[in-house]
Amino acid sequence: GAGVSQSPRYKVAKRGQDVALRCDPISGHVSLFWYQQALGQGPEFLTYFQNEAQLDKSGLPSDRFFAERPEGSVSTLKIQRTQQEDSAVYLCASSLQGSLSETQYFGPGTRLLVL
Amino acid sequence: GQQLNQSPQSMFIQEGEDVSMNCTSSSIFNTWLWYKQDPGEGPVLLIALYKAGELTSNGRLTAQFGITRKDSFLNISASIPSDVGIYFCAGRPSGTYKYIFGTGTRLKVLA
Numbered sequence: 001g002a003g004v005s006q007s008p009r010y011k012v013a014k015r016g017q018d019v020a021l022r023c024d025p026i027s028g029h030v031s032l033f034w035y036q037q038a039l040g041q042g043p044e045f046l047t048y049f050q051n052e053a054q055l056d057k058s059g060l061p062s063d064r065f066f067a068e069r070p071e072g073s074v075s076t077l078k079i080q081r082t083q084q085e086d087s088a089v090y091l092c093a094s095s096l097q098g099s100l101s102e103t104q105y106f107g108p109g110t111r112l113l114v115l
Numbered sequence: 116g117q118q119l120n121q122s123p124q125s126m127f128i129q130e131g132e133d134v135s136m137n138c139t140s141s142s143i144f145n146t147w148l149w150y151k152q153d154p155g156e157g158p159v160l161l162i163a164l165y166k167a168g169e170l171t172s173n174g175r176l177t178a179q180f181g182i183t184r185k186d187s188f189l190n191i192s193a194s195i196p197s198d199v200g201i202y203f204c205a206g207r208p209s210g211t212y213k214y215i216f217g218t219g220t221r222l223k224v225l226a
Contacts (some may be wrong), residue, residue, distance in 0.1 A: 004157070031212065042118055042203050042216030043158065056212060091157050103148060104214065106157035 002026075003106035006092050012113045013082045021077045021110045025094030032075050033104060034067055035091040043091050049075060082114045121204055121217030128194055129225050136220040137188040138204030145206040147180050147187040148214065151200045156205055162189070194224050 005024045013019050013022035031050055032061040035043035036059075051072035058069070064082075069075040070095050079086055089111050121138045128134055136145070146165055150158035162173050164180035164187060171178055177190045187204055204217040 033213070035216075040219075042121075042205075042219050044118070044216070045213040048212045050212075057214065093157075103146075103160055103163045106150075107158065108155070110159045 004092055004094050004105055004108050006090075006107040008110060009032075009108065010039050010111050010113075012115065013086060015114055016081050017064035017114075018078065018080045019082055019112065020092050021079075021112070023075045023077070023092030023094075025073065025075070025092070025106060026096075026105060029096050029105075030072075031095040031097070031102065031104075032069060033092065033093040033095075034075070036061075037089040037091055037109070039088070045061075079112075084114050087112055087114045090110070117215050119204055119206060119215055119217040121220055123220060124218065125223070126220035127223045127225060130194060130196060132194055134194055134198070134222060135188060136164075136193040136202060136222075137186060138206070139186045139216045140206055141185070142206075142208055143184040144206035145184070145209050146214075147178070148205040149176075149178050149187070149189045150203045150205060152203060152219075153200050161202075191222075194222075196224050196226050198222060199224050 004016040007022045017028045033048050034046040046049040047067045064080045066078045089109040091109045093106045095102035095104045119138050119140050149161045152158040162178040167184045168182045169180040175192045202220045203204050205214040207214050
C-alpha cells in the first residue's frame with residue numbers, strides 16, 4: 001500500500017475489556033514498530049519486529065500487552081484487561097530493511113480510550 | 116519512559132520569521148530524526164541525520180547532527196501558517212533498533 005494503515009482509528013473500551021489493534025505496514029517493509037503516545041507526550045517505544053521475529057519487547061509496560069506478527073506482514077497489538085492508564089494513541093511504524101540506518105514511517109494511530 | 120529534552124516546549128511566531136528548536140540527550144545517538152505531527156495524525160518524517168556534524172536541508176528546513184552526538188537542532192526559515200504543528204526529535208542509541216522521542220515543540224504561526 002501507499003503507507004502504513006492502522007485499524008480501528010478509534011476504540012472505546014470498558015475497563016477490563018480486551019482490545020486488539022491492527023497494523024498493516026508498507027508492503028515489503030521488514031521492520032515493524034509499535035509505540036504508545038500519551039496525551040501531550042512524544043511516542044514511546046513498545047516493541048520491534050523484524051519479519052515475524054519479535055526482537056525487542058522491552059517497552060511493553062506489563063504482561064497485559066502482547067504483540068504478534070505471525071506472517072511477517074500484518075501485526076496485532078493486544079491489550080488484555082484494559083486499564084484507564086492504557087488510554088493513549090498507539091502508533092505503528094515500518095521501515096524497509098531493518099538496518100540501523102533505516103528510517104521509520106508512521107501510521108495514523110489508533111486512539112484508545114478506556115472508561 | 117525515557118524521553119529526550121526538547122526546547123522550546125512551545126512557541127508563537129509571526130509568519131515569515133525563522134524558527135529554531137533543539138533536542139539534547141545524555142546518551143550518544145547514531146541517528147537523529149525530525150518529525151512533524153498534525154492533530155489526529157501520525158508523525159511525518161521531515162529530515163534524517165546519520166553522521167555527527169551532518170547538516171541536511173529539506174526545502175525551508177535545515178537540521179544538524181551535533182558533533183558530540185548528543186544533540187540536534189532544526190531550523191525552519193520563513194515560516195508559513197501550515198508549519199503549525201508539533202515537532203518531535205527522535206534519536207537511536209547505538210546498537211539498538213528503537214527510537215527515543217523528544218517531548219515535542221508546539222509551533223503556532225500567526226498570520
